[in-house]
Amino acid sequence: MINDSRGTAAAHPAERIEGTERFLSRRRAVLVFACPAYSYVLTVNERGAHCEHCFSRRDGLFKCGKCKQAFYCNVDCQRGDWPMHKLECSAMCAYGENWCPSETVRLVARIIMRQRTTTERTPSERLLLLREFEAHLDKLDSEKEEMNQADIAALHHFYSRHIIDLPDDQALAELFAQVNCNGFTIEDEELSHLGSAVFPDVALMNHSCSPNVIVTYKGTVAEVRAVQEINPGEEIFNSYIDLLYPTEDRNERLLDSYFFTCQCKECTTKSKDKAKMEIRKKLSSPPEPEEIRSMVRYAKNVIEEFRRAKHYKNILSNNLFLLFMCELSQEKMGAIFADTNVYMLHMMYQAMGVCLYMQDWDGAMSYGEKIVQPYSVHYPAYSLNVASMYLKLGRLYLGLERKTQGIKALKKALAIMEVAHGKDHHYVAEVKREIEEQK
Template sequence: MAPTLERFVSPGKGNGLRAAGGIRRGQLLHSAEPLASCVSNRLSGRVCHRCFTRPETLSRCSQCKTARYCNTTCQKQAWSGHKRECKCLRSLLPRVPTDSVRLAARIIFTLLSRSEGRSEELYTFEEHESHLNSMSEQKKQGLSQLASMLELYLQEEIPDLAQEMTSALPSSCQTPLDLIAKVTCNCFTISDAELQEIGVGLYPSLSLLNHDCRPNCVMVFEGTKLQLRAVRDINPKEELTISYIETLSLTEDRQRQLDDQYHFTCHCQRCNSQDEYGFMLSGEEATWRLLKEALPKLEEQKAESDWQALLHRCSTLLSTTGCDVPDENLFKLRMTDMALDASIHLGHWEEALSYGQKTLPIYRRYYPDPHPVHGVQLMRVGKLHHYLGHAEAALDTFKQAHEIIKLTHGCDHPLTTDLIMKMEECRAETDRKSSSCH
């Protein structure tokens, strides 16, 4: 752990991390590989289970038929961690356990095989809270079902899981239920360069970071390596915070999600202010309620990759709202974003660019710079400009993206490198165009 961070007790929150000294905006504070990680079931066939990249083709594990790798090197490197899991996966075929069960099993294999005394972590998995005492009976019941699935899944490798955990693991994680509860409260979503979810992982020390709806740090990933960066200047002894959830939502929705998933009530400055409501809920209420009510069905279509139906429904709803609902309305923005995704998947580039450009001023308002979500959105719009031959507009948009991405991802991140290459391509194209005009 870098000396820039130190563990402390945060008033009203419990354990936390704070700055040991002054920190500059854009500074890398910590990078970490996970104690354990796994690719999401939803993307199991499209992401390498070792390096978490998305190559054109993947080779499937011939035994479990579930794990996939981009080449034999990745497959060989993954085998020491996959061999026990492979036997468990084969025993359940054609069923595949949930992401949290697979992650919990990988954590157990890691904890049972590691040597004593190894831990340079500021915070160990054994210290993590399970929050079982503050959960509703309904939630406990759901976790109990996952714990039963974990025992069934591990039957081939660890026939008496409860006995093995009691004898080999610390007292805080000696039952499958304790373990599953800790995993669901403390794991992180692993995302790709464009911030799309690809997996889950457990990073023990970074679970010390407390939540704020306007945090002073962000986390980005390079494969499974998590990088923590400051997004504003931080004073010595100031607490370091991240956002546990997508922040573009109404206060009551954020609060509900934080309480349900992480078992606390957020009292941050943003939650105690009502400033955003006027913008997020602007326009005719009767009209934006139609958009709000349509969103769950549209989310389903997106999850099922039913792009044609999704685009048709979004474009119909957006055209009927007209001037009744301005672009900054939260539900209109979400629908515009879905229309953008669908247009890109269908190759409707002009339409995609039109939707993307509408989102940019709103992203600038709702994601104060430097924010990775705003940077990635600018990059997507820049790529559409570039693809359509608008080299000057693409270069301008890429420059705006670079001002953000170099701070949130750092100069060495593959996304930043890719962005610089795109800018060079655009410069070369505009130079060629201007020289041919003379």
Template structure:
């Protein structure tokens, strides 16, 4: 972080410390780079447990046989914490504890190692004790999660633990301040605590985004930010209607967002829209259980149709909540192709139910098509994948902010598919669109942007070659 770019001061409304621009910032500026205070790799990820690299050959710890490292350098660096947890991993049964349990256990180790004194030179926190917990606001579900974690933690660490109250406070800090660490394509691969980055507040219309290079977090401006304006990121997936986003923020972070996007009624109506039974036009949502008239033919939505919509949305919600962990398990099994075929059938069945009922801009429909795309790629059904990717990008552009990293990533995926299928002109067009976003969200030095430039160069060469070859044949 350049000291002149940011400043931390109390918010006039919340009275809490927030991050503000100390000078005018432009879109694409990198305003904060931070190494993690503590990290934990997702359970089903086959990566280095220290740097999160996905190299093919990993070195496994010969003692616990649980943690993997890409080389001896990573293994030595990890040993500072692993030398204590190695015995716990050997004793723990069954399997390996969740990433949350590992993260909490590592935070307990670090709290003993580092002083609680903070560095006030830049007014950024540099100790865990300065992060908010909000454990006093826990609902029953969160309390049950803590009880479950406490049981697993005792099984993992033994009885040498702080008091339950101290652990409750720590669990609150983890749930309120941890970041999902993502790979270059924005897929979560682990969790981490970043002390300085945790000071950035949430907005559903953020002016900054968080991108990871390995386990290092990079905060970049995605809009022009004036001096004295607060810098914000998004804590949650923005492709949800405002009432769902508000519930998610309240349940995990205990606040209500009042940004401009939360007042945008039209976007909410589109995210929950359904298809008209009469003309197949878009019917905008009014609230959870009622709809406006069809925007094309003015037909009203009948009660039976509303009941059908709510049933399909509930089925979609339930399946989507379970799918991520299931997909990770599929990737770790030997019969991958057969499992992916079964998953394709599952998502296809849901998609058929949704078709003609949920509009293509309904978030449940978008997510289902996105899952179908992911499965099609894993099955190497490239034509299906291209068709699905084209449907997804239309909705992404409508429902996400203009400079959202997922739009750039998905455009790059589309370009790769077009390139693979020999549509070089279309690939170049998508690459340019992806470049316009990724150079802002990821930066010119990010491996994703370098990958984009390489594909673009290949596409240009191949387009010229095949064009020349075709011309020669004509002559």
């Protein structure tokens, strides 16, 4: 399922194809391979800040002269994007303010157009063709089937006048299921959502909760780098999900979105579960198991309520309400859970996000300081979640004129990013520049 939250992007592969080890390196943090997107879309929220074609972040982008909604670095980017953008351009002009297909619908529309114009194997399909993606249609529950049908209806509504002879509903149902199960979320260095894409070859990797590679993005190219020593012949493993949570939660997510239960070493040993579910010290008496289970149920419910509440329309009052939800849930969970417990950290992270949106820099910094160290313990080495937290905290410190702490945090972010993104990545160059500017 394409992830529209701040979580890690994911893709469920088809059956593993032997021979992928030819991309492996014995050296940690050396590029494994790079893969251009087969198809991609920039999220609507980032229009005007990023180029629609190359996803570059810069000032001075110029608008498409027709729809006035797509932005580009230059004429070359506009020309490069036109074969795909012309589809949306016509639809946006026709529907005006009523044009509102979901990101998944937009991506599928572009895939259909690409399939009609590209008959040969693309550079992103060196090993796996997009049509070979797993769909798992037979495993969809009624709720997912309804979502699939809603997406098909939206595709017909917004694009039937602009795409001649759309595939039949059965073919569309399979395509939407393939994209939902194999799509990647492209994120920036702070894990802000930039867009969605499909990378067939990258989707070949199986999942592990202790991955030996990590996927990052350079524009619309996925780059896969080793974060552990990998010997020739060993399988490469990516993570499909946010690895913060305990084993039971991770497998619930994997089963719900990708239809399998993980049997990796981390899941069989559950080595981090005790630390992730840390109970408050110095309680008058240890909580009973049922009390802990009850609090976990409460935590999961409030996480889901928060997710739904983020879509309310009244921005100011809603953010105050969201912050209140975060504080109230932390107070209730804090009766049993330690501050390092992952459910506490989840709500702290959400509260930090609300504070950042409301420009409450001190509040955001306070939450970030509580989060960053436990993140370093709970996440695997070279985690982008840890890097992004150090990066946010470092930039907050500098904004609040706490120079020494800011540089220290940025350097910790940089140490991870140089491995995960590569030393030549423009995000790495930006962070180095921020550090140099403080000297």
